[in-house]
Structure formats: structure tokens, C-alpha cells
Amino acid sequence: MNEKEILLEIKNLKTYFPIKSSNLLGKGGQAKAVDGVSFELYKGETLGIVGESGSGKSTLGRTILRLIEPTEGEIIFEGHPLQQLKRRKLQEHRKYMQMVFQDPFASLNPRKRVEQIIEEPLAEQKVLSKSERSRKVEELITKVGLPKESLKKFPHEFSGGQRQRIGIARALSMNPKFIIADEPVSALDVSIQSQVLNLMMDLQDEFDLTYLFISHDLSVVKHISDRVGVMYLGRIVEIGTKKEIFENPQHPYTKALLSAIPVVNFEGEKQAIQLTGEPPSPANPPTGCAFHPRCPFAMESCKIERPNLIQFEDRQQVACHLYSEEEFYSKAENSTSAI
Ligand code: SF4
Numbered sequence: 327m328n329e330k331e332i333l334l335e336i337k338n339l340k341t342y343f344p345i346k347s348s349n350l351l352g353k354g355g356q357a358k359a360v361d362g363v364s365f366e367l368y369k370g371e372t373l374g375i376v377g378e379s380g381s382g383k384s385t386l387g388r389t390i391l392r393l394i395e396p397t398e399g400e401i402i403f404e405g406h407p408l409q410q411l412k413r414r415k416l417q418e419h420r421k422y423m424q425m426v427f428q429d430p431f432a433s434l435n436p437r438k439r440v441e442q443i444i445e446e447p448l449a450e451q452k453v454l455s456k457s458e459r460s461r462k463v464e465e466l467i468t469k470v471g472l473p474k475e476s477l478k479k480f481p482h483e484f485s486g487g488q489r490q491r492i493g494i495a496r497a498l499s500m501n502p503k504f505i506i507a508d509e510p511v512s513a514l515d516v517s518i519q520s521q522v523l524n525l526m527m528d529l530q531d532e533f534d535l536t537y538l539f540i541s542h543d544l545s546v547v548k549h550i551s552d553r554v555g556v557m558y559l560g561r562i563v564e565i566g567t568k569k570e571i572f573e574n575p576q577h578p579y580t581k582a583l584l585s586a587i588p589v590v591n592f593e594g595e596k597q598a599i600q601l602t603g604e605p606p607s608p609a610n611p612p613t614g615c616a617f618h619p620r621c622p623f624a625m626e627s628c629k630i631e632r633p634n635l636i637q638f639e640d641r642q643q644v645a646c647h648l649y650s651e652e653e654f655y656s657k658a659e660n661s662t663s664a665i
Pocket residue numbers: 577578579615616617618619621622623624625628633645646647648
């Protein structure tokens with residue numbers, strides 16, 4: 327993996343949705359689903375995006391692919407700012423960016439045979455002949471571990487794991503450089519999850535792919551990611567290598583998420599420490615640090631000022647006043663084992 331070659335740059339990306347109001351003026355507010363996200367994605371790596379439901383991670387993925395129009399910010403793919411491209415140029419670059427969805431059953435047309443489903447994007451491109459397309463489709467179905475006979479069947483004739491393999495084959499048909507996988511294994515049995523994850527990792531090596539892997543499941547993210555970004559209410563609150571995030575988390579939210587992973591105690595039972603309180607609504611976010619109503623270390627300044635993402639020592643980036651203000655630095659040192 328070439329760590330220095332940037333494939334994708336996201337700068338201050340915002341996706342706001344209008345909220346309908348019942349008041350007489352008809353003026354509602356805005357739900358800030360993604361609220362100022364910036365990161366770089368290096369060629370060949372997997373960046374895991376993790377957070378609770380409602381953190382904005384799926385909206386982030388869809389905005390990057392322009393399935394949802396951003397409110398503000400920049401999406402730069404291979405040096406090209408996508409918002410500035412005209413439709414045709416955008417399509418040229420967009421074909422290298424594909425998505426694998428959570429629910430393969432919903433994303434595969436039930437009335438079409440697998441052969442048509444995988445071939446369709448290729449036919450739209452009008453680059454390959456019919457026989458070349460057929461050869462490519464056969465090659466792809468084999469690459470994802472399904473027999474060629476699968477091509478004549480319909481999606482309902484497959485298990486969830488097999489359908490996800492078909493979804494991956496379809497995404498690969500366009501020779502993508504970058505794939506956003508949005509909760510690709512969360513609908514699958516645990517025993518099947520690791521098979522699909524391992525398949526994705528093998529294909530990443532073989533096809534030189536870069537992944538943005540979105541999941542609420544920390545163990546899944548740990549399995550597949552090189553780096554991890556933790557999202558809370560539309561913002562990244564911590565980002566670093568997998569080792570930094572899982573072995574030395576700094577943000578109180580990351581620590582709480584990690585402590586909620588069930589661990590086996592000496593009696594062999596599973597214990598889970600729950601993160602207290604519900605995540606606030608993006609339509610009505612708390613002032614200052616959005617995590618302050620749930621944070622055991624919240625200070626007065628946390629209710630007023632929103633912390634920026636800053637480099638912690640030489641390692642991960644963290645958005646927390648414990649790390650951004652000199653006088654609170656020692657508190658951070660003392661608090662690392664408190665959650
Ligand atoms: Fe907690 Fe304050 Fe840090 Fe937010 S900024 S995570 S409230 S200590």
C-alpha cells in the first residue's frame with residue numbers, strides 16, 4: 327500500500343436537509359446530517375467509518391458519491407474537484423467510484439437474472455461487445471466465489487451472503503478504483519460476515535481497490551480497516567490508524583464505544599458497558615461539543631465552544647477540549663482509564 331498517494335480528499339463536507347415545519351410561516355430548520363467532515367483517503371487503504379445510528383456515516387458515503395448533493399465542501403477524486411465537473415466529465419470519474427449496499431436484496435433487481443444485473447452497467451458504457459461482456463461477467467462471478475450457473479438464476483434463489491457477493495461483482499464490473507461499502511455485512515449471520523469481509527480484502531489486493539467501509543460494528547471495522555474515523559452527530563471526532571484507535575483511543579466517545587464491545591469475563595459470560603443516553607438529533611444538536619450531554623468529562627467550555635479536530639501528539643486527530651486546551655491536558659492524562 328502506498329500510504330502517501332491520495333486518492334480522495336474530502337474538505338469541510340456538509341449535507342444539510344431541510345426540516346418541514348408545522349408553524350404558519352412554514353419555516354423549518356435544518357438537520358445537519360454531515361457537518362464539516364474533512365479527511366484524506368490513501369490509495370489502496372481501507373478507512374473504516376464507525377459511529378452509532380444517526381451519526382451521519384451513511385449520508386457521508388452517499389454524499390461523496392453524489393447520490394445526495396452536498397450543501398457545502400469539496401470532494402476531490404484523483405485531483406479532480408467533482409462539484410466543478412460538468413455532467414459528462416463527472417460520469418467519467420464517477421464510474422471509478424462504486425457502492426456496495428447494506429441490503430443486497432433491495433439493491434438487486436428481483437426480476438432480472440444475475441447475468442443481466444452484473445452486465446447492465448457494462449452495457450450502459452457501450453465499450454465492450456456482447457461476447458466480451460459475457461466473458462467479463464463470467465470472470466467476475468467466479469472471482470466472488472460463485473459458480474457460473476448462478477448467472478442464470480434470480481436474486482431470490484440465493485442466500486444473503488451470496489447476494490452480497492453478487493452486489494460486489496456488480497460493483498467490480500466497472501473496474502472501480504474506490505468502493506464505498508455501507509454496512510455491507512450487517513444484515514448477514516456472523517459466520518457469513520467474516521467470509522464476505524475476507525473476500526473483500528482479497529479483492530482489494532487483486533483489483534488494487536481503496537475502500538471507505540461504513541459500519542456501526544467496531545469488530546467488523548477492526549477486521550478490515552487500516553485507519554478508522556469515529557463519527558458523532560455529523561462530525562469526525564477522532565481519526566487514526568486502527569492501532570491508535572483500538573489500543574489508545576483518546577476521545578471520550580471513542581472510549582465509550584470501545585468499552586461497549588462485549589468482553590468475556592472470568593465466568594465466561596459476556597459483559598457490555600452501555601454508552602448512557604441517546605445520541606441527540608442532528609435537527610437540534612447541542613451547543614458546543616455535541617457529545618457534552620453524554621460526556622463524563624464535560625466542562626463549561628464544552629457547552630459553549632465546538633472543539634476542532636487537532637493532532638494528538640504525533641498520532642491520531644481528536645476533536646475534544648481535553649486535548650485542545652493546555653490547562654486540560656493533565657486531566658486527559660488522568661482520565662484515560664476512567665471510562
Ligand atoms: Fe467531552 Fe468536552 Fe471533550 Fe466534548 S469536548 S468530548 S464534552 S471533554
